[in-house]
Amino acid sequence: xxxxxxxxxxxxxxxxxxxxxxxxxxxxxxxxxxxxxxxxxxxxxxxxxxxxxxxxxxxxxxxxxxxxxxxxxxxxxxxxxxxxxxxxxxxxxxxxxxxxxxxxxxxxxxxxxxxxxxxxxxxxxxxxxxxxxxxxxxxxxxxxxxxxxxxxxxxxxxxxxxxxxxxxxxxxxxxxxxxxxxxxxxxxxxxxxxxxxxxxxxxxxxxxxxxxxxxxxxxxxxxxxxxxxxxxxxxxxxxxxxxxxxxxxxxxxxxxxxxxxxxxxxxxxxxxxxxxxxxxxxxxxxxxxxxx
Numbered sequence: 001x002x003x004x005x006x007x008x009x010x011x012x013x014x015x016x017x018x019x020x021x022x023x024x025x026x027x028x029x030x031x032x033x034x035x036x037x038x039x040x041x042x043x044x045x046x047x048x049x050x051x052x053x054x055x056x057x058x059x060x061x062x063x064x065x066x067x068x069x070x071x072x073x074x075x076x077x078x079x080x081x082x083x084x085x086x087x088x089x090x091x092x093x094x095x096x097x098x099x100x101x102x103x104x105x106x107x108x109x110x111x112x113x114x115x116x117x118x119x120x121x122x123x124x125x126x127x128x129x130x131x132x133x134x135x136x137x138x139x140x141x142x143x144x145x146x147x148x149x150x151x152x153x154x155x156x157x158x159x160x161x162x163x164x165x166x167x168x169x170x171x172x173x174x175x176x177x178x179x180x181x182x183x184x185x186x187x188x189x190x191x192x193x194x195x196x197x198x199x200x201x202x203x204x205x206x207x208x209x210x211x212x213x214x215x216x217x218x219x220x221x222x223x224x225x226x227x228x229x230x231x232x233x234x235x236x237x238x239x240x241x242x243x244x245x246x247x248x249x250x251x252x253x254x255x256x257x258x259x260x261x262x263x264x265x266x267x268x269x270x271x272x273x274x275x276x277x278x279x280x281x282x283x284x285x286x287x288x289x290x291x292x
Contacts, residue, residue: 037082039093045096050081054104058111058256063263067235070242071226071254073115075108078231078240078259086230086259091150101149104258105228109133109160112256118161118224119177129177130222131253133158134245136229136237137185137214151183154228157256161226185214185241213244221249226256233261 035042037224038050053076061072076082088094089101112118119129137153158181225245227238232255244250 004211009224029094035100037088037097038085039233040084043063045094046100050085053082054100056084057117058108061235061257061260062234063260064232064235064238067232067238067255070235070238070252071116072232072235072238072257072260073112073254074232074257074260075104078233078261082259090147090230092147096167097150101153101258105153105156106160106163108256108258109157110164111160112157112226113161113164116253118253128175131158131177131179131226132162132220132223132250133161133179133181133228134185134225134241135181135183136227136241137187139187148183150228151181153230154183157181157226157228182218184217184220185244186195186217188212188215198282205222213240213247216244216248219248220245223250225250225252226254227252229255229257231259231261232257 002226017051034045036044036047036050038053039047041047056076058075061067061074064072076085078086085097089097117132127260135148135150138148138150158179162179225242227245229237232238238255238257242255246250
């Protein structure tokens with residue numbers, strides 16, 4: 001008579017995966033060549049061309065009308081290899097991009113401090129400048145998966161701003177600026193479940209989808225604020241975040257994003273030559289053939 005295996009006592013640690021299964025990712029990494037996270041080029045994790053995209057200086061975004069008066073800066077365009085880089089980083093397909101994006105965020109924060117001339121006085125001049133770097137709110141599904149990439153990006157941006165050269169407002173012996181990164185925005189009510197994704201929506205739908213300001217979890221009175229996000233399209237998310245922070249007493253100075261969606265082409269490019277099927281098969285071509 002065959003005896004059944006005894007169940008493990010309550011509270012005992014569960015056995016881990018077999019050794020061959022735990023070693024499978026490393027084995028596949030040895031068997032399969034790496035490919036560039038942007039363009040797909042073989043034998044490299046990030047080719048020089050895609051690395052140059054991430055190393056570009058900040059540019060001011062002019063194609064996000066919903067952001068209104070909020071000044072937005074971006075690192076690269078959300079198109080081609082740049083789009084693939086952002087998606088591979090956001091979705092966790094390429095975990096090796098995490099330190100790369102952290103370095104990009106820190107460099108972008110340092111550049112933003114120089115462009116915005118922060119700290120530059122403003123309300124409460126003479127007291128230590130205070131800046132809160134706030135990531136755009138993530139949906140509940142992304143929070144459940146632990147994929148808070150925008151919050152990690154905001155941390156890196158804050159570190160870059162902190163290392164930017166900035167003399168204290170009170171002189172050489174005065175107090176230095178205070179810079180913190182805080183994930184204090186949440187989507188209101190059921191918006192964490194519905195309307196969380198913007199992909200596939202028109203510009204008008206994107207504006208409606210992000211019209212309601214998020215909820216602010218902390219008092220931000222007297223703080224300057226910089227909003228951080230991964231991608232900007234219409235700017236509606238950034239505008240709603242700025243409105244929420246103003247309601248909490250903060251002073252939004254601008255927004256910093258990794259990528260900006262290029263504006264749509266106003267007219268399709270036309271090649272020189274006659275319009276219509278080859279050989280003049282249009283109505284005018286057939287009429288001329290009859291006359292001949």
